[in-house]
Structures are given as C-alpha cells and as structure tokens.
Amino acid sequence: MEKVQCVRGTYDLYGAAKRKMKKVVSVGSSVVEKYGFEEIETPIFEFTEVFARNLGDTSDIVTKEMYCFADKGGESLTLRPEGTAGVVRAFVSNGMQQNLPVKFYYTGPMFRYERPQKGRQRQFTQFGVELLGVETPQADIEIIAMAYEFLEKLGLSGQVMVEINSLGDTASRDAYREKLVSYLQEHYTELSEDSKNRLEKNPLRVLDSKEECDKAVVENAPLYADSLNEESRKFFADVLHGLDLLGIKYRINNRLVRGLDYYSHTVFELTTDKLGAQGTVLAGGRYNGLVGQMGGGDVAGIGWACGVERLAMLLAEDIALPRPIAVIPVGEDTFDAALEISYKLRLAGFSVEQSYGGNMKKRMIKANKANACKAVIIGSDELADKTVTIKDLDSGAQKTVALANLTEELK
RNA sequence: GCGGAUGUAGCUCAGUUGGUUAGAGCGCUGGUUUGUGGUACCAGAUGUCGUCAGUUCAAAUCCGAUCAUCCGCCCCA
Structure with missing residues (x-):
C-alpha cells in the first residue's frame, strides 16, 4: 500500500x-x-x-x-x-x-x-x-x-x-473512399502529418480533422452525399x-x-x-x-x-434523496421501544433514520442533518401513556398521538 | 503519445522580494439550564504546504525529477 x-x-x-x-x-x-x-x-x-x-x-x-x-x-x-x-x-x-x-x-x-x-x-x-x-x-x-x-x-x-x-x-462507401483518396493525394503536400498518416490507414478520418490546413483541403473535398x-x-x-x-x-x-x-x-x-x-x-x-x-x-x-x-x-441540480423520519428515544429506558418503532415503520414502507448514540439533543441534530421531515420522539412519559410525540421538523410544530395510530398519523 | 497550467486543513482558497509557532471561509467537534434540531453566540481540533532529491545559515516560496489533476491536440462516450 x-x-x-x-x-x-x-x-x-x-x-x-x-x-x-x-x-x-x-x-x-x-x-x-x-x-x-x-x-x-x-x-x-x-x-x-x-x-x-x-x-x-x-x-x-x-x-x-x-x-x-x-x-x-x-x-x-x-x-x-x-x-x-x-x-x-x-x-x-x-x-x-x-x-x-x-x-x-x-x-x-x-x-x-x-x-x-x-x-x-x-x-x-x-x-x-x-x-x-x-x-x-x-x-x-x-x-x-x-x-x-x-x-x-x-x-x-x-x-x-x-x-x-x-x-x-458498402458499395457507396467504397466508391466514396476511392474518390476521396484520389482527391487527397492531389493535395498531399498541404495535409498535416497526422492526415498524411490517416490517408494510408483510414482516409475518411481526414474529414473531421481539426487542423487548419486539413480543414482548408477538406473544404473542397468531394461530398459524401454525391457518392451515395x-x-x-x-x-x-x-x-x-x-x-x-x-x-x-x-x-x-x-x-x-x-x-x-x-x-x-x-x-x-x-x-x-x-x-x-x-x-x-x-x-x-x-x-x-x-x-x-x-x-x-x-x-x-x-x-x-x-x-x-x-x-x-x-445535470445541474443535485438529486434529492427521500426525506426520512427520525426516531428519537429520549433516554435509555426507551431504547427498546424506539428500536421496535423504527422496525415497524420500515416494514410499513417508511424510510427511517435512528441515530446510533448520544443524548436527545445530539439525536435531534443528527435528524436535522439527515434532512428528516419528521421526528418521532419517545420518552418515559410517552412510554407510560402508549403514545409518541411527532414533531414536524420544518414547522417545529409537535403533537402527541397514540402509538397505535402512528403509521396513520405519519402518512 | 504531444504542448501548456496547477498541486497549501474534509471542501474552496490566501500566503507579500525565500526569514520565527502556515492562515481565512465553509464544514467538523464541544458548549450556551442534562426532554427538542434548523438561526445566533462562545470555544476547539485538523496540515508529512502532492512526493523525492537539490541550492541556501534558512524553502510552502528557488532548481530538478516524479506522481496527480485541469486545459488544448490526437481520439472518443
């Protein structure tokens, strides 16, 4: 290495x-x-x-x-x-x-x-x-x-x-090649070194040369269309x-x-x-x-x-990724509940981001960086009531809903 | 394969005629009552100055080589 x-x-x-x-x-x-x-x-x-x-x-x-x-x-x-x-x-x-x-x-x-x-x-x-x-x-x-x-x-x-x-x-191509080669040979001395080479190997390529001297010669070359x-x-x-x-x-x-x-x-x-x-x-x-x-x-x-x-x-614009939902446990007592909620939401088709560590504030910051649209917050209060708090991360508004209705509420 | 330019923190770049501990912005990390992000404020970390070999008391700065990128040629998608 x-x-x-x-x-x-x-x-x-x-x-x-x-x-x-x-x-x-x-x-x-x-x-x-x-x-x-x-x-x-x-x-x-x-x-x-x-x-x-x-x-x-x-x-x-x-x-x-x-x-x-x-x-x-x-x-x-x-x-x-x-x-x-x-x-x-x-x-x-x-x-x-x-x-x-x-x-x-x-x-x-x-x-x-x-x-x-x-x-x-x-x-x-x-x-x-x-x-x-x-x-x-x-x-x-x-x-x-x-x-x-x-x-x-x-x-x-x-x-x-x-x-x-x-x-x-093929017939047209061969006919044209013949005409072109004889024309280019008449102007051999005016061609660039590269094109002299091309004349031997692949005369058609002289046509799209960018050398000025070649362009001048090509200007009056027989037209392909005439040989078709x-x-x-x-x-x-x-x-x-x-x-x-x-x-x-x-x-x-x-x-x-x-x-x-x-x-x-x-x-x-x-x-x-x-x-x-x-x-x-x-x-x-x-x-x-x-x-x-x-x-x-x-x-x-x-x-x-x-x-x-x-x-x-x-492509001018960046391609936007789908915005996930962030699931945020407030403390250790709700880690298991958060894990379950994340899994169930994913099974229901939602894209879910659950950060891997840190306190609630850290997790909110991560949610924001992940461009999450909503945060599902679960703390001990919610755990006891069988509810969760949904926060809209664009407006900042939040509401508490029954855990049983979560999927519906997020749609 | 040929000609030209460039190469400094994760990113974009500054760094005067070679002279002490190499800078900025963005980003990153931490903090501003430990159940709340985006804005603001405060603090902090980060560089073998592409690499190697030279000139010099001293090199990011000069010379050479090498590698890579960019631009043009050749050619192609």
Whole structure:
C-alpha cells in the first residue's frame, strides 16, 4: 500500500456524482424499456479478438487504447472498450438469430487507455442500446427518437444538438473512399502529418480533422452525399423524413464519419458545447455487416451508446434523496421501544433514520442533518401513556398521538 | 503519445522580494439550564504546504525529477 490513491483515470463515485449517474441510468432504462428493450449483461472482458477483429485494425481504440492482458491459461483477454462488440458476440454465441428482432440495452464500465481529461476517464460508464434484425429505416428513426426522448427526460434536450450523416452501403462507401483518396493525394503536400498518416490507414478520418490546413483541403473535398447510390440515398431520405415527422431537430453533418469500421448507412452524434473538447454525449449508427463478420449470418444492426459520466455532469441540480423520519428515544429506558418503532415503520414502507448514540439533543441534530421531515420522539412519559410525540421538523410544530395510530398519523 | 497550467486543513482558497509557532471561509467537534434540531453566540481540533532529491545559515516560496489533476491536440462516450 505505497500509494493511497486510485489508478490514473479512475474515480471513486459517491454522493452527488453517483446520484446523478444513477439517475441517468434509471431514466435511460425506463425510456428504452417502453420501446421494448430488455437489459443484457455481457462480461466485462472478452477474448481480445472480439474487439480487435471487429472495431477495425486502424481504429485508435484497437491500436492504442485497449487494456489487454494474458490470463493464467495464456489467453489474450481485453477489458471491453465499448459495448456493441460484446452484445453482438452474445447474440451470435447464443444463436439469437432465431427470434428477430432482438432489442437489448446495457450499462456498465468500459475501459480505454487514454490521457484523462474532464469528461474522459480510463474507466467510464456507458449506457447503450442495440437493435438487431431490422433493415428498414424505421429502426433508425426509432433508435434516434429514443435517444432524443432520453435526453429530453433528463432535461437536456435544449443543450444538445443532433448531428447525422449517412455513410451509405458498402458499395457507396467504397466508391466514396476511392474518390476521396484520389482527391487527397492531389493535395498531399498541404495535409498535416497526422492526415498524411490517416490517408494510408483510414482516409475518411481526414474529414473531421481539426487542423487548419486539413480543414482548408477538406473544404473542397468531394461530398459524401454525391457518392451515395440510389438505394443509400433513399434510405437516408426516409430516415430524415421520419425525424421530421416526429419533430426531432437535427443537423446534417457531411463530415461526420465515426471512428469504428463497422458503421454503414446512418451515423449520428448528440453533442453539447458545455463539456469542452469532450462534447459528444451520445453516439451511434447502423452496423449491418458486424453480425456477419462474427459468423452470425446476414443480420442488420443499429444502436447507440452514451457516456453516463458526461450526461451526469450536465445535470445541474443535485438529486434529492427521500426525506426520512427520525426516531428519537429520549433516554435509555426507551431504547427498546424506539428500536421496535423504527422496525415497524420500515416494514410499513417508511424510510427511517435512528441515530446510533448520544443524548436527545445530539439525536435531534443528527435528524436535522439527515434532512428528516419528521421526528418521532419517545420518552418515559410517552412510554407510560402508549403514545409518541411527532414533531414536524420544518414547522417545529409537535403533537402527541397514540402509538397505535402512528403509521396513520405519519402518512 | 504531444504542448501548456496547477498541486497549501474534509471542501474552496490566501500566503507579500525565500526569514520565527502556515492562515481565512465553509464544514467538523464541544458548549450556551442534562426532554427538542434548523438561526445566533462562545470555544476547539485538523496540515508529512502532492512526493523525492537539490541550492541556501534558512524553502510552502528557488532548481530538478516524479506522481496527480485541469486545459488544448490526437481520439472518443
């Protein structure tokens, strides 16, 4: 125990921050359950190939951010850096193709070896959804609507922007890639070092570079939309039509490409300007080829994931805990009675705080700190009369009631 | 992985050009007739000045390294 601190990029979560995270997850669950999504829990680590093969060899996550380790049997395992690959793996492992569509949501810790910043941690929590087996735009619309409703229920829709783009089907994507690469090669000398590199590995990523020199080149680059074939174009138009119909405001962002290889057609991000450089709060897209890549056959998929910590940071107000009732014995002769009363009130559904020591005054102070709404006071007088004194801690008013009527009186 | 800033009580911070026992507010503990809290008043406790190694008669203050946090880049949730 040399260092009494947690590992870089990890945090102890408690108090207000934890309460907010809990709220994000509970609001999320209740929203997506209305759409018929059921919770799934997959392991926190998987065989390394599950991520390495499916997220894309050139993605940053795979090349530099995964927590990989060899277990005692010599297997290479990886702490999950994201949720989709694991859920899709579970889908394939369990032969769920038999009963489509499949709708899952999940929440839990993810791990990426990155430089920590505000809104970026090495262990962080995601809440995400996956809808498998639906090829029509209706799925895209529903999935985005669900994300939108989620943020609205959190009271954040006003500070979040929906950005959307289409990467088209594989044919469109390949066609565009070819056009883009030849364009970028003509301007090779004007590109930043990073982008020269990207040109080799993942040319689409040059599009959202923040380097000024790259932006200038990208300004006149061929538009993705122009490379979409008829089918892809129709698909995207249908998705946008649905969003319009539901009154969901969005902005088409031609530069939005997303980091992982498995996306096709619709990709989207919900962003805020309140978190500095980590503005993306929820992101997702369609991944029609992923199930097939894992040997699960031709099954379409779409989903999104949000950063629970990031959303929690946007929640302005602290989450109020339910106010308990404080049970206060005046002296030792009423300790037993107080114990019984506390237990009975809890059985009746009340949240009860009974402090663990001190005289009556101390206990009153504790009751106040616990934000109790009422105090149930029992002293020798009350004990003899089979009554208790109820004090309203907001108004200070108190009254004596029969012990037998206590539950009724507190309602 | 790269660039910049910061690091003093539980929290937010002050600490002058290096110079005796390092401060404030909030919080915490105790008290102001021992059957009554929240307000007020009184008293009190708390710091290896991030860590380690240097310069100096003397370092919270200067130099270096290291760790951590924050901001930006990369990238992402």
